[in-house]
Amino acid sequence: MSDRQVPSRLVLLSALGLAGVVAAVGCVASQSPVNSKDQDILTAQAGTTLGVYSGRHYNTDKQLYARFTASTGIKVKLLEGKDDALIERLRTEGKASPADVLVLVDAARLDKATDMGLFQPIRSAALQRDVPANLRDSKGRWFALTRRVRAVVVNPKLVNPASIRTYADLANPALKGKLCLRNSKSVYNQSLVADQMILQGEPATRQWVKGMMANVTQPMFTSDTPLARAVAQGTCGAALVNTYYVARMLSGEGGATDKALAAKLRMVFPKPAHVNISGAGVTRHSRNAAAATRLIEFLASPSGGKGYAEANNEYPLKGYGNNPILKRFGNFQADGVSAEQMGAKNKAAVQLMEANGWS
Ligand SMILES: [Fe+2]
Known part of the structure; x- marks a missing residue:
């Protein structure tokens, strides 16, 4: 996109x-x-x-x-x-x-x-x-x-998909060295942090970001597709990506190599899920x-x-649609946060990310 x-x-x-x-x-x-x-x-x-x-x-x-x-x-x-x-x-x-x-x-x-x-x-x-x-x-x-949902992709050989039920679980020390993330310039990550600030409050979100930063030992990625590839290849065990990037890989639109890599990934929808x-x-x-x-x-x-x-392999405004690739991911439970509130929290989210080491 x-x-x-x-x-x-x-x-x-x-x-x-x-x-x-x-x-x-x-x-x-x-x-x-x-x-x-x-x-x-x-x-x-x-x-x-x-x-x-x-x-x-x-x-x-x-x-x-x-x-x-x-x-x-x-x-x-x-x-x-x-x-x-x-x-x-x-x-x-x-x-x-x-x-x-x-x-x-x-x-x-x-x-x-x-x-x-x-x-x-x-x-x-x-x-x-x-x-x-x-x-x-x-x-x-x-x-x-x-x-679209910002969800977690997991390499099941490295991380048990069942161990991730919420975004907070990405701060679990068991993921040290396994969690990979895109940088904080990504508006997608900014909106996720804004969403968590609205849902969980600022102190909990700060702790969550700190915990994730402690788990990330590899350089930040600059886009979602390489991040998904790195998880599939086992360079990383888990990462946050927008659903449509993985769906696009699975569709074969980006070539057979990406399609085969995406087949190794498990999509995990944290409950509740952040929807943009x-x-x-x-x-x-x-x-x-x-x-x-x-x-x-x-x-x-x-x-x-x-x-x-x-x-773009996205979800319609209501329901889940009939895209067969998206159906393979299962259904998510939207957290219901207002997109207007999320937008309004953007600057505070960027500040929180910068203050807590999300480069
Ligand atoms: Fe995009």
Whole structure:
């Protein structure tokens, strides 16, 4: 996801010549029958081109945008890039930005963009219905689209998977020299620490981080996939990774070697599990807020969201989905922490990590 090196590129998705035909999608359109005033609004939106800045980059995302265009007549002009670069670009462009929708990965980044005033609040009955309250901003500035879990992968030859039931178990001295971690620059780790601060309180989280640091004897990793490989190869016995990295390895997308390595791993979901999100909001200076809202409604809907989640082996907003690779991991029990609270705790989490040796 965000750690893949993919160059930014502009992709204009085709108009498909359907501007005159508007099918019913989303909040406004879901009211039936559509009265003439609503029909006028829909027809007006049909000629719109939405600028979408996205920290995601999967070909299947583009198919989803094309589906949206086919059913609404609203075109999508997509700019993909790294989350932080897109945030900076939007800030610099200000009112002149062509972006109407900003899609970001991780609650901490959504919070950062919110603090910078890059989103405008929107009201949508469809989003209230489709996005659980703990997975959206309380003021309507962003909404989750997919879920991912930061879980533990274990090499069962080195660490008994049953010995890890909670995140706290990673601080058990029995894991000394066996636990490997990604560095504290990782927003995924920052959000996990923020999540634990909310659930367990600061003193317990500090002790937990200290305990883990005592167990880590190898250099910190810079991304999740090498971390998963190191556990599979036996260089490490256990590590924290996002579920979709292991699912991607298991899918064979990264080659036969990774697939064989991933087969050696056991996925352990700590109880309860830390869930993070990818999400989107309407940009502050969007002149097409109604059409932009419809796109977010489509992406958060069970139908659109399914495609968005499957593209990256993520979980939908509700339930576990039908991805056969994810089913092999079993089900997790989400800890229910609010993504908004988690984002707000980011700075405190970074400070706690730095003060306790997480480099
Ligand atoms: Fe990622």
